[in-house]
Amino acid sequence: MTTLSEAYRDHPIHLHHIIPLDFDSVQAVPDSHVWPQSDKYSPSSGVLLPSDEHFSIPIIDLMDPTAAARVRHACETWGAFQLTSHGVSSCLLEDVEHEARRLFSLPARQKMKALRLPSGATGYGLARISPFFNKFMWHEGFTIMGSSADHARELWPYEYKRFCDVMDNYQTKMKALAERLLLLILESLDISKEEMNYSSLVHASEKGACTALQLNNYPSCPNPNQAMGLAPHTDTSLFTILHQSDTMGLQIFQDGVGWVSVCPIANALVVNVGDLLHILSNARFHSVLHRAVVNQTQHRLSIAYFYGLPADSQVSPASKLVGSGQLPIYRSLMVKEYIKMKAEHLDKALSLIRI
Ligand SMILES: C=C1C[C@]23C[C@@]1(O)CC[C@H]2[C@@]12CCC[C@@](C)(C(=O)O1)[C@H]2[C@@H]3C(=O)O
Numbered sequence: 001m002t003t004l005s006e007a008y009r010d011h012p013i014h015l016h017h018i019i020p021l022d023f024d025s026v027q028a029v030p031d032s033h034v035w036p037q038s039d040k041y042s043p044s045s046g047v048l049l050p051s052d053e054h055f056s057i058p059i060i061d062l063m064d065p066t067a068a069a070r071v072r073h074a075c076e077t078w079g080a081f082q083l084t085s086h087g088v089s090s091c092l093l094e095d096v097e098h099e100a101r102r103l104f105s106l107p108a109r110q111k112m113k114a115l116r117l118p119s120g121a122t123g124y125g126l127a128r129i130s131p132f133f134n135k136f137m138w139h140e141g142f143t144i145m146g147s148s149a150d151h152a153r154e155l156w157p158y159e160y161k162r163f164c165d166v167m168d169n170y171q172t173k174m175k176a177l178a179e180r181l182l183l184l185i186l187e188s189l190d191i192s193k194e195e196m197n198y199s200s201l202v203h204a205s206e207k208g209a210c211t212a213l214q215l216n217n218y219p220s221c222p223n224p225n226q227a228m229g230l231a232p233h234t235d236t237s238l239f240t241i242l243h244q245s246d247t248m249g250l251q252i253f254q255d256g257v258g259w260v261s262v263c264p265i266a267n268a269l270v271v272n273v274g275d276l277l278h279i280l281s282n283a284r285f286h287s288v289l290h291r292a293v294v295n296q297t298q299h300r301l302s303i304a305y306f307y308g309l310p311a312d313s314q315v316s317p318a319s320k321l322v323g324s325g326q327l328p329i330y331r332s333l334m335v336k337e338y339i340k341m342k343a344e345h346l347d348k349a350l351s352l353i354r355i
């Protein structure tokens with residue numbers, strides 16, 4: 001069985017020689033981090049603040065009996081929503097944020113001890129999408145797949161346990177929440193439990209879903225209009241569950257509207273559709289283009305939990321959604337094949353598997 005780490009290890013992105021900037025020591029944005037102002041991807045291009053509810057992603061209460069219909073509407077129109085009453089305690093959200101903050105506050109030379117290896121997928125470093133852009137991002141990340149013990153021991157040789165315990169507990173709670181959400185999402189696509197039992201998806205998730213936890217750090221920036229926190233991308237996951245600290249920064253792209261800010265709501269989690277759900281739903285649900293911008297005064301953190309399918313499983317538009325006049329838009333392929341395409345072609349990957 002191919003693990004997610006192996007699937008990513010098979011497609012190294014040659015970033016190990018580039019280390020994140022020591023953000024604490026800079027007074028101005030270096031040219032290497034200045035993004036062009038002219039195109040639609042520039043950090044300051046057409047941003048809408050969600051003062052009007054038509055321009056903000058829906059807020060869905062997981063306990064609401066109409067949650068499935070709301071999820072369908074949110075995933076069809078926005079590709080994202082904010083989830084409340086999800087059952088993850090505010091204490092755990094505070095703990096995971098605190099531990100992430102503790103990690104990123106370490107001196108640069110200490111963080112380097114956990115630098116992602118050339119052939120590795122986990123540890124400290126730049127975002128995997130970095131090689132696709134000719135400017136660097138105002139960002140540093142730390143990726144966890146399963147246990148974080150090996151890297152944590154390098155960072156805190158004598159007191160790594162607290163960090164590992166919080167990350168383990170958080171991943172356990174996120175997995176349980178993701179499994180509940182998956183059922184709700186399938187229900188929202190009108191795929192019944194019986195049909196689900198036969199679907200490749202459920203067989204695949206029995207093999208063990210592939211998950212990853214990404215800690216993202218966006219230090220305050222002397223000129224936020226010039227810098228980019230995390231460049232526009234879609235996630236490779238089925239869906240992603242994101243906790244953001246209470247500083248604005250996440251934006252999603254809505255066709256015909258532009259970049260819409262996703263305001264932090266205390267204790268709400270942001271759920272966004274990823275590429276695998278886009279394929280599975282035969283493009284009914286949109287894997288949403290999103291990015292993170294930075295701030296002059298406040299430092300921002302986010303913790304993303306990627307819920308995917310096993311690398312060795314097959315993904316295709318669900319059979320319930322195709323037929324009777326509806327043709328499959330995407331061909332069937334192995335998840336690891338899609339990871340490879342994403343590593344090589346980034347945002348072109350979906351169009352390369354269109355039938
Ligand atoms: C499972 C994963 C998804 C991810 C690549 C990774 O191996 C772990 C990091 C994830 C992340 C976080 C920042 C944005 C993103 C596009 C990236 O560069 O690394 C995602 C990746 C993804 O969704 O493809």
Ligand SMILES: O=C(O)CCC(=O)C(=O)O
Nearest residue numbers: 214216244250292302304
């Ligand atoms: O920091 C954010 O709000 C977005 C993070 C993100 O998109 C990711 O980790 O994939």
Ligand SMILES: [Fe+2]
Nearest residue numbers: 233234235290
């Ligand atoms: Fe993302």
